[in-house]
Amino acid sequence: MYVAVKGGERAIENAHAWLAEERRGDKDVAELSVAQIREQLSLAVNRVMAEGSLYDPDLAALAIKQSRGDLIEAIFLIRAYRTTLPRFGASKPVETAAMACDRRISATFKDLPGGQILGPTFDYTHRLLDFKLAADGDVPEAPERATEPAEVPHVADFLNQEGLIEEALFDDTEPPDLTREPLEMPAARALRLQALTRSDEGFTLGLAYSTQRGYARNHAFVGELRIGSVPVEMDIPELGFSVEVGEVILTECETVNQFTGSKTEPPQFTRGYGLVFGQTERKAISMALVDRALRWEELGEDNVGAPAQDAEFVLYHADNIQATGFLEHIKLPHYVDFQSELELVRKLRREAGAAAVQEAAE
Amino acid sequence: MKDAVEEQTDRKAWMSLLAKAPEGRISELLDATVSRPKFTWLRPPEIGSTMVRARAGAAGAPFNLGEMTITRCALTLEGGAVGHAYIQGRRKTDAEAAALADALMQTSVAPQLQRDVLTPLSEELRARKSARAAKAAATKVDFFTMVRGDD
Amino acid sequence: MDAQTLTGGFAEPAIHAAHAFRSVMEAMARPGKIHEIDGAEPPAPLSKAGGAVLLTVCDRDTPIYLAGALECDAVRAWLAFHTGAPIVGPSHAMFAIGTWEALGPLSAYPVGTADYPDRSATLIVEREELGEGAKLTGPGIKEVASLNLPEIAVFQDNHALFPLGLDFIFTSGSQLAALPRSTEVS
Numbered sequence: 001m002y003v004a005v006k007g008g009e010r011a012i013e014n015a016h017a018w019l020a021e022e023r024r025g026d027k028d029v030a031e032l033s034v035a036q037i038r039e040q041l042s043l044a045v046n047r048v049m050a051e052g053s054l055y056d057p058d059l060a061a062l063a064i065k066q067s068r069g070d071l072i073e074a075i076f077l078i079r080a081y082r083t084t085l086p087r088f089g090a091s092k093p094v095e096t097a098a099m100a101c102d103r104r105i106s107a108t109f110k111d112l113p114g115g116q117i118l119g120p121t122f123d124y125t126h127r128l129l130d131f132k133l134a135a136d137g138d139v140p141e142a143p144e145r146a147t148e149p150a151e152v153p154h155v156a157d158f159l160n161q162e163g164l165i166e167e168a169l170f171d172d173t174e175p176p177d178l179t180r181e182p183l184e185m186p187a188a189r190a191l192r193l194q195a196l197t198r199s200d201e202g203f204t205l206g207l208a209y210s211t212q213r214g215y216a217r218n219h220a221f222v223g224e225l226r227i228g229s230v231p232v233e234m235d236i237p238e239l240g241f242s243v244e245v246g247e248v249i250l251t252e253c254e255t256v257n258q259f260t261g262s263k264t265e266p267p268q269f270t271r272g273y274g275l276v277f278g279q280t281e282r283k284a285i286s287m288a289l290v291d292r293a294l295r296w297e298e299l300g301e302d303n304v305g306a307p308a309q310d311a312e313f314v315l316y317h318a319d320n321i322q323a324t325g326f327l328e329h330i331k332l333p334h335y336v337d338f339q340s341e342l343e344l345v346r347k348l349r350r351e352a353g354a355a356a357v358q359e360a361a362e
Numbered sequence: 363m364k365d366a367v368e369e370q371t372d373r374k375a376w377m378s379l380l381a382k383a384p385e386g387r388i389s390e391l392l393d394a395t396v397s398r399p400k401f402t403w404l405r406p407p408e409i410g411s412t413m414v415r416a417r418a419g420a421a422g423a424p425f426n427l428g429e430m431t432i433t434r435c436a437l438t439l440e441g442g443a444v445g446h447a448y449i450q451g452r453r454k455t456d457a458e459a460a461a462l463a464d465a466l467m468q469t470s471v472a473p474q475l476q477r478d479v480l481t482p483l484s485e486e487l488r489a490r491k492s493a494r495a496a497k498a499a500a501t502k503v504d505f506f507t508m509v510r511g512d513d
Numbered sequence: 514m515d516a517q518t519l520t521g522g523f524a525e526p527a528i529h530a531a532h533a534f535r536s537v538m539e540a541m542a543r544p545g546k547i548h549e550i551d552g553a554e555p556p557a558p559l560s561k562a563g564g565a566v567l568l569t570v571c572d573r574d575t576p577i578y579l580a581g582a583l584e585c586d587a588v589r590a591w592l593a594f595h596t597g598a599p600i601v602g603p604s605h606a607m608f609a610i611g612t613w614e615a616l617g618p619l620s621a622y623p624v625g626t627a628d629y630p631d632r633s634a635t636l637i638v639e640r641e642e643l644g645e646g647a648k649l650t651g652p653g654i655k656e657v658a659s660l661n662l663p664e665i666a667v668f669q670d671n672h673a674l675f676p677l678g679l680d681f682i683f684t685s686g687s688q689l690a691a692l693p694r695s696t697e698v699s
Contacts, residue, residue, distance in 0.1 A: 055414065055430035056451065086410040088432055088448070089573060089597060093417045093424045100491060102498050110505060118501040144496035154420055168419030175415065175425045180574060189418055190425035197427055231378070232430065234412050236448060238519070238594040241370050244378035245432055246450025248414060273419045277428055404519040405594075408526070436519060436594075444519065 023068045037061035046249075046278025047071055051320060052078025053179070053198040055248050055277050072200075072320050079321050091234045092242060096252050096275070098151050101228040103281075106155050108221045108256055114152035119227060120279075155224040156254055156271060165256065165269040166299075185312050192294055192315060196287045197276050199318035205282060207308045208289035216293045216306035220272060223256035227279050251276050253284040257292050262300030270299060290314060376467055376480055380460040381449040383483050388459040395478035396471060398462060399439050407435040407454035433457040443468040521554035522595040523568055529553075533569040540682065540691035545649045545658030547690045556587035560639055562684035563610055564591075567637070571608060573597035580611025583639075603634075610637040613663040619671070622679055630676040633694075638663070640685045651696040660690055668698040 024031065038045055038061035048060040052075045060078060067073035103119025106112055118124075120142075159165035175190040183195065196204065211218060231244045253274040261267040272292025274284035293308035303309055317323060380388060392398070411429040418425055434448045435457045445465025447457040466475050523529035529552035536550040555564025571577055571592070576599045579588060584600075592598055603609060603621035610616075616636055625633035646661030647668075660683070662668060671678045671694055678694030692698075 050428070053428040054411070055428060058451070059431070082411065082429060085429070085431065086408070087429070087573060088410045088412050088434060090413040090426070091415050093415045094427070096416070096420045100495065102494065103501075116503040117498050118503065119498055120501075142497050143500040144493070145499040145502070147492075147495050147499035149491050149495040156419065168417070168422035170421060171423035173423060175423070177413070177426050179426075179429075190423055193418055193425040194427070231382075232412070232414055232450070233378075234448070236446065237597055238436070238590070239446060241374055243374050243381065243448060245381050245412065245448045246430065247382060248430060250416075250427075252420065254419065271419050275416050275427060405522065406526075438519070 023066070032065060034058060034061045034065060037064050043279060044069075044071060046280050047201060047283070048074045048078055050277040050280050050283060051075045051198055051200065052082065053277075054078050054082045072324055076321050076324070089234050089237070091232045091245075094230045094232060094248070094250070096226070096230060096250065097154055099226055099228040099230050099250070099252070100149055101152050101226050102249075102279075103227040104152055104224070105226075106222070106224045108223050109155060109158070112155060112158070114150075152226070154254070156256070159223075159256065159269060163268075166259075166265070166271060168271065183315060185315075187311055187315055189291075189295070189298070192311065193273065193275075193287075193291060195315045195318060196274075196290060199287070200320035200323070201280075201283045201286070203318050203320070203323075204286040204290055207293075207314060208286035210306065211289050211293045211308045216296070216304055216309045218270075218272075218289075218292055219258035220255040220289050220292060221257070222285060222288075223254045223271070225251070225253045225281060225285065227251045227281065249278055251278065251280045251284040253281070253288040255285075255288040255292055259299065264300040270295070373464070373467070377446070377448070377460075377464055379480060379483050379487065380447065380463055382487055383456070383460070384486075385451075385453060385456060387483065387486070388456060388463060388479065391479040391482055392459055392463055392475075395474060396466065399466070401437040401439050401445075401462065401465070404436040404438055404444065405434070407433055407457045409433050409452045409454070435461050437461050437465060439465050439469070441469060519594050521556065521564070521591065523552045523565075525552075529565075530569050533565045536689065537566055537569060537682065537691070540689055541680070541693055542653050543658075544651065544653050544692055544696040545660040545690055547643050547660075547688050549687055550689050551687050556591050558582050558585075558639075559588050559591075559610075560684050561687045562689045563637055563639055565687075566682060566684065566689065567592060567598075567608070567610065568595055570635075571596040571598040573599065575607045576601040576605050578603045578606035578609040578611075578634075580609060581615025583611050583615075606634050608635050608637065610639065612639050619667060619679060624674055624677040624679060627677075630678075633677065633679060635680045635682065637682045637684055640683050643683055643685045643688050643690050648699045649692070649696050650699075653693075654696070660692065662692070662698065665698055668692065668696075672697055 038057050041064065044064055045057050045060045048063055048071055049055050049057065052060065052063070059081065060074065063074035063077040064071070066077060101117055103121060104114060104117045106116065156165060160167060176188060178191060178194055183191065187195070212220070227249070229247045229249050231247050233242050233244045235242045255272040257270045257272060259265070259268055259270040270292065272288040272295070274287030274291065276284045276287060290308055293306065294311050294314060296303055296309050307313055410432055412432050413429050414427045415424045416427045417423065430450060431452050432448060432450060433453050433456070436444065436446045438444045443465040445461035445463070447460035447464060449457050449460055463475060463479055466472070533550050533552055536548045540546065540548045550562045550565045553561055553564035553568050555561065567577065573596070577592065578601055589600060592600070604623065606622060609622060616638060622634040622636065623632060625631060644661045645659040647659065647665055649658040649660060675694055680694055681692040683690050683692070
């Protein structure tokens with residue numbers, strides 16, 4: 001039940017003023033610029049772009065500054081801003097095969113065309129705090145090796161040539177869009193992928209981990225993980241042709257999963273797919289594992305009742321803005337609801353007390 | 363004389379190049395070679411988005427990945443040439459410069475613009491790409507066999 | 514591309530679109546009342562009012578059906594530049610525009626579903642003139658309103674489908690009036 005009440009305006013204004021002051025922190029410490037956040041906290045910026053579902057590093061950096069580093073709050077700001085933008089169109093599907101790769105690794109093949117490119121990764125760091133960073137320090141230029149930028153083929157294509165992996169069947173149907181139509185079950189894979197790419201990283205990681213620990217186990221290998229930039233090309237209706245409007249950095253993960261065959265499919269490898277804005281590799285791998293788990297029905301696998309197989313459970317709880325909106329609203333005034341609950345409990349207690357007295361008397 | 367298809371391919375190429383120029387760079391190059399002509403807005407610069415799409419498994423059915431910010435505008439020169447711009451980000455002055463360059467590329471100053479604006483932009487883009495590719499190449503793993511297990 | 518087809522949009526998009534939206538909203542809220550709407554200079558044979566309505570309510574998420582003479586290159590190009598709306602057949606249209614004769618039969622248009630009555634088409638009917646005529650009663654009308662309609666029975670049948678059904682906007686020159694599905698016609 002909702003009842004409109006007035007009051008507390010002064011308190012709210014003052015709370016906002018204090019929030020702004022706390023956000024700034026100690027004024028003896030230099031203020032962060034948006035450019036500093038964009039350049040030096042770029043993985044936080046990437047997460048905000050991915051889950052905010054809007055690629056714009058400057059806006060994401062601004063949102064992080066405004067939200068005092070609360071990334072879900074920053075994502076909320078980006079989602080809210082996004083709804084104010086007129087949409088000029090949709091791009092052609094990006095060609096990740098043509099990606100200029102900063103990083104490209106495969107856990108399934110050691111030697112593969114294009115090679116294993118580690119890129120700027122944390123993987124081989126020792127996870128020891130580097131106290132040199134606490135003081136300012138110049139960073140030396142990273143080494144270079146002369147090369148010609150070249151396209152790197154996808155690992156799945158090699159397995160495909162032998163027919164050992166299910167084929168990704170080309171299709172050009174207009175995809176559903178959950179920012180335009182409410183999410184409905186059953187959700188086609190295109191809708192699931194859209195929901196997963198903007199899903200909460202922590203939630204998706206937890207679900208993906210559950211599949212590795214045995215809840216809908218499907219033995220995933222990272223067939224390929226690549227990070228790099230791709231051009232975005234869109235049709236311009238008034239020109240009658242398409243142009244590239246810019247470039248985005250993406251992380252793509254394709255898993256290769258053991259599959260012993262089903263009623264409809266022979267034994268072969270199957271695929272899970274993750275593609276996320278920015279350098280966001282934990283999220284992309286998680287997305288690929290959850291995508292694969294959700295595909296049980298189309299592959300003719302058994303539903304073992306695992307959470308990651310339940311599309312309704314996964315998709316309705318993966319969005320952190322929906323989740324936090326509903327979760328946090330319970331701290332807002334519910335005076336009237338609670339008043340009625342209070343009345344009810346008092347009444348029940350009176351009745352229980354009266355019954356006890358009567359019982360004792362009998 | 364070029365045919366319509368060739369003209370369209372050329373225009374697509376230069377519009378795509380202009381869209382990828384770093385902030386402020388088109389204006390720098392443009393103003394160094396021509397004085398800006400008078401123009402009328404057909405559509406003043408406006409900020410919006412485009413939905414970026416991808417394919418499931420890189421090759422399957424398309425899905426919506428998320429949006430990106432776009433600035434677009436359209437203008438017409440006194441001679442009648444119409445320039446369009448669709449560029450990434452929220453950059454109204456860059457969109458204006460890109461649309462002007464697009465319009466001028468359809469006039470007699472096209473060779474001059476090609477030489478002083480498009481060629482430098484193209485070379486700078488290639489240099490940025492090569493520098494990044496060279497850093498990536500330096501992190502490529504060279505495997506060498508230490509022990510082989512059988513025999 | 515011809516610069517002529519690229520002109521004639523709202524000169525001040527935010528302000529003109531807000532005024533035009535207000536006119537359309539008021540017209541829908543007060544069925545039969547005639548409103549002025551301007552700001553657009555569309556190519557012939559599209560009326561100023563029809564053009565302004567399309568600029569205000571259409572974008573690339575709202576498929577439009579162009580009926581009869583409006584299905585021409587000039588109108589297509591103008592809408593492509595100013596709205597980006599896809600041009601489709603009547604069964605997929607969210608908006609349709611044309612003369613009454615060109616728009617028929619009405620059975621071709623979506624009337625919504627029980628779950629989503631809003632997934633229905635709005636027909637913009639280009640008329641010679643707007644004036645008094647049929648008796649209108651229902652929500653948004655204090656006692657009775659009057660508007661010249663091309664027919665009567667069709668609108669009574671449409672009203673009978675409520676909450677499903679089509680909504681109508683009538684345009685002529687720079688004027689418009691509306692007839693939502695909730696209005697009773699006699």
